Amino acid sequence: MKSRLKLTLLATASALISTNAIAETLFWSSQATPIEETQAMREQVLSGFDGGVSFQPADPGPWLTRIQAELGAGSGSIGVLGALHGDFTPLAGNLADLSGIDASAVSPGFMELGLLGTDEQKYIPWMQATYVMAAHTNALEYLPDGADLMALSYDELIAWAANMHEATGEPRFGFPAGPQGLKHRFFQGYLLPAYTGSMVTEFRSDSAEEAWTAFLELWEHTNPASTNYSFMQEQLISGDAWLVFDHTARLADAFNQQPDDFVAFPAPAGPAGRGFMPVLAGMAVPETAQDKDAAMDLISYMLAPETQIATLRATNFFPVIDVDFPDDMPPSVQAAGAAIAAMSGADDALPALLPVGLGDLGGQFNQVYNDTFERIVLARQPVRAVLDDQADALRRILDEAGAPCWAPDAASDGPCPVN
Amino acid sequence: MTDTSPPPAPQLEARRAGRFLFYAGVALLVLWVLVPIWFLFVNALSAPSEVTGFPKRIWPSFDLASVQFFLQFQGVTQALWNSVKVAVLTMILSIAMGAPAGYALSRFDFPGKEFFRVLVIMTRAFPLPLLALPLAVMFIRTGLDDTVLGLALVHAMLALPFAVLITFSLFSGIPVELEEAAWTLGCNRLQAFIKVVLPLALPGIMASAVFAFVISWNEVFAAAVLTIENRTLTAFLLQSLNVSPLPLKFAGGAALVMPALIFIFAVRKYLFAMWGIANR
Known part of the structure; x- marks a missing residue:
């Protein structure tokens, strides 16, 4: 009786401890946390990526603690980090150099912010608002x-x-x-x-x-x-x-x-x-990422014009590259777009x-x-x-x-x- | 010299006023708990435009748009299942570790007993955001990271002080003479415990188990940092909900409250036992 109980407990414990092997790239984001945006990111933006992505948003607190823990442990499951410019600054020393990614479509001013004051491309601009x-x-x-x-x-x-x-x-x-x-x-x-x-x-x-x-x-x-x-x-x-x-x-x-x-x-x-x-959000790859190539592929995918427009629809953050907007953009994009253009184009x-x-x-x-x-x-x-x-x-x-x-x-x- | 006449009028009036106050108090407390829950469900079951509109509805219009969106949200059912697993495991772990500690505290004198009691409470003295980083580093190194067991261990640690202290007072309330009688009749220590003490203490132990369940169910920060793919419902939702539109907040709130309500309702008689109300 007792040994059977022990066996059951052991079996339960091992079942609970085993995790599914993660083949997908984990996209750990402090942006797009509202559940409608999360849903849209998964279904409309990331579903087109061949490699498979698991998009997991988190509040800035847990977001930072988690990546710091992975960096501290020297290994981790996060493939791509998505966050605002300011969120990356404490991590600058532990981000992989992304200069291998073709981001020539992104404006040079934004790319320079992505250097985080170093001479390596620490993050690639993702979207702006x-x-x-x-x-x-x-x-x-x-x-x-x-x-x-x-x-x-x-x-x-x-x-x-x-x-x-x-x-x-x-x-x-x-x-x-x-x-x-x-x-x-x-x-x-x-x-x-x-x-x-x-x-x-x-x-x-x-x-x-x-x-x-x-x-x-x-x-x-x-x-x-x-x-x-x-x-x-x-x-x-x-x-x-x-x-x-x-x-x-x-x-x-x-x-x-x-x-x-x-x-x-x-x-x-x-x-x-x-x-x-x-406001500028960017994507980075931590040094602890298991498959850096897949992570960089994902970042390249996020920079494609179609993806950038899909991201705009999902999150209401605007593209960081020049794109031609289709006519059927949601009302929020049309309204905000006109206001932003008037604001940044004003004489003063x-x-x-x-x-x-x-x-x-x-x-x-x-x-x-x-x-x-x-x-x-x-x-x-x-x-x-x-x-x-x-x-x-x-x-x-x-x-x-x-x-x-x-x-x-x-x-x-x-x-x-x-x- | 017996006075059989009815009590004078002022006294009657005072008694009536007292009774009125009593029932008013009861009604107030009941409403205090029920009204927010009622509005939570009314708003979860109303159309988004009705939720933001004014005046607010008293009865739900049974528009399921919010709830439907919510249920389709990828990972909700998985997260709910994870929450149940973590909470049940927390319950088992905290009782398995807490009840023996409580028994030892109530029955034995050992050096450092008082210190031990303080030590047990000390686990609650450190805020989780402070502990989460080193814990996560350790979990990643040992492979406990992102598992139900790992999270349950942390939650069990949070629930342990309550488990230990509740069972301590429970066992202290059961006379040691009962155990001694069992020994004289041929039981050994373990048999006496199982046959005599345990049946008496069971309702209370169940109550502290419920407590552990609720603590685990409500915990957010550790769950958010220590799990990624296997998140619990609370970690999964709470972060997203506070920045989501109002109708979804209500739908999510209802989803968070409902399972806990059902669970507590199911085990309510054990909960009452914890406060010494007879098990009728």
């Missing part, structure tokens, strides 16, 4: 006189939000300030560059003070529940917000569900220009790059901007004092990382200074 504004058509009638929707200024945006607030009795501007929201990108790439022409150097300048004061004014007309908002498409659809700022992929649902109800338009401009932030366009060279301090860098927001806007602390305070924290991070300035800040010798 940015942040835009969106509004319910109901909001359009409150647009201030003389304002051009495709070329707004921050003053006009505030006046617009104020008009709506006054006319409808409710604050209708929505801002993704929730725990999963991407508010720090708004401050880094939009608000501060628009007023100061800088993301880092002019962090505590008088014009930065002006920027935050303007944002305080906008906050008066912002739905106070914004501190719970993370994906503004939800508030657009539910009607809690009529006028919002967010990542194109986080607005897509609203356009696709009710294409006639919403419009997308460029981010507003400030005194220093129309700050905006392009001021692209602000994602932080470069911060390594694993990227999270702390973002925290500085989030803390500044919380102290100034939520805790109502005096703007000047908070900026002086947070500038110290910012300076410490840049000195520790030794990161030289990136656009829009002027290039620097040594760590980027915070004046």
Whole structure:
């Protein structure tokens, strides 16, 4: 009786321990995590690849921990890594050189970001996105006189939000300030560059003070529940917000569900220009990948024009190569595409790059901007004092990382200074 | 000198008010638990446009679009099955290791007993995100990585403190005299345990097993890092769900809650036993 029990236990244990041999390339991605996007990636994008792919998305936390564990153990099952530019920086030393892949169609500026400051091609650009504004058509009638929707200024945006607030009795501007929201990108790439022409150097300048004061004014007309908002498409659809700022992929649902109800338009401009932030995702192969050739084949496949368009449909991230769009693109792509073109093509366009060279301090860098927001806007602390305070924290991070300035800040010798 | 007259009016009124408060409290607690679950199912079974619309529905419209999408999502059934396997294995492991430890703590005096008790709780003192990296490195090296057993071992470690402490108090509540009587009647230690102590302790042991099951079912971080192809439902869904559209959140939430609800409902009498309510 006892020996039989033992046998059964042993058999169960060995059955549980054995895993299926993995012939497929494992694509470990911190992007396309929403389940509809995951589904589309598997069925429409990756199903065309001959080698077989297992697409597994994960949150950035587990994503990083997992690949670090595999690198630490010296072996692993991950074949291809997919993530944002900033996610790769802590891994730079352990990524295989991908210069063997033909990526000549990708713009040289993007390829240079993929070097991660080394002289090897650490990642190959995968797809790109940015942040835009969106509004319910109901909001359009409150647009201030003389304002051009495709070329707004921050003053006009505030006046617009104020008009709506006054006319409808409710604050209708929505801002993704929730725990999963991407508010720090708004401050880094939009608000501060628009007023100061800088993301880092002019962090505590008088014009930065002006920027935050303007944002305080906008906050008066912002739905106070914004501190719970993370994906503004939800508030657009539910009607809690009529006028919002967010990542194109986080607005897509609203356009696709009710294409006639919403419009997308460029981010507003400030005194220093129309700050905006392009977002770049890339693909890399870790040193521990079991079949590097299959992994590189997969990356080449992802760069093909048809795959790039399929990726756009699946994730609402735009191609990194020049492609001719078919006419039947989803409404979200058409709306966002027009807004992005107007934004990057504007005379006063001021692209602000994602932080470069911060390594694993990227999270702390973002925290500085989030803390500044919380102290100034939520805790109502005096703007000047908070900026002086947070500038110290910012300076410490840049000195520790030794990161030289990136656009829009002027290039620097040594760590980027915070004046 | 017996007073047979009914209690004076104010006293009656106070008693009635007390009873009212009692039932109001009960109703509040019941609603507290049931209303969110009810809305979860209503929204999971309604059309996406109704979920985001206003006013909210009280009754589901039995539109299965969200649920259907959800069930077709590649890997959901596999993940559900993995979750069950991991949770059952966690249950077995934590009881197999926890019950003997609890018995030893209640019946024997040994040096370092108090230290041991603290040590058992200490396993809960370290946050999992901190442990996950070294654990994953070790698992990859030993081949436990991405297996149901490996994950169950980690979950068993999380459930052990509860298993040990619950069984400790259980065994302490069973008089040692009963065992001694069995010994005098010819049982050896093991027989006495199996024939006398175990039947008395079984409901409580089952309760701590249920606890282990629930702990394993709900754990996300270790599951997300230690498994890739063999993910549990929680790891599989929770990461995707918090960034998915509202209707799918409800469908996924319902899918996560349902199996645990059924399980707990099935073993509820053992759960009550843990809190000392008689097994009727």
